[in-house]
Amino acid sequence: EAGVVQSPRYKIIEKKQPVAFWCNPISGHNTLYWYLQNLGQGPELLIRYENEEAVDDSQLPKDRFSAERLKGVDSTLKIQPAELGDSAVYLCASSTGTSVSGELFFGEGSRLTVL
């Protein structure tokens, strides 16, 4: 069974440029998460989807970040424009249920460097 797939794995851009990350969750997983992981820190939730609905986007900086999961399967996270402080790893995860008292399955992450 394929795991959570993310692309690109690495992205280098200049500040003020846009960037997008794509995530394909494990088949059948209704819940999808985007996490931000800064160097030396634990992941922090940006947004959580139940199917196509964003049920928690309270930590998403909406002035420059946006996300979508149009058909309740794969998802895209966009930053426009990127700032130096956005350099981090963006992790996607999925799970089967609405409560996370189960297991989250993470992708390998997309490492963003903003110059």
Added chain:
Amino acid sequence: AQSVAQPEDQVNVAEGNPLTVKCTYSVSGNPYLFWYVQYPNRGLQFLLKYITGDNLVKGSYGFEAEFNKSQTSFHLKKPSALVSDSALYFCAVEEGSQGNLIFGKGTKLSVKP
């Protein structure tokens, strides 16, 4: 607000020796606690969880964790460390019934031969 703390940035252990990676938590209500491991350039992998029941939880790769309510701790343990256990370990708590995990900052485990 829910939170977890991992007081050690790094733990060094000799191969074959027991290891402990510490985690304390702060929650309102009953805690749902987790340990995840992250190998270099890889995504996080689930190790084990405590939801309810036995305070000693067994997980993947020979790891176990002990839930201690009075000390609000959930330390990760392994009786005999392997070099291949070297990785970054994250403790996490579920935020209420929201289905969100709050992670600690991580502890780097280094196992030397």
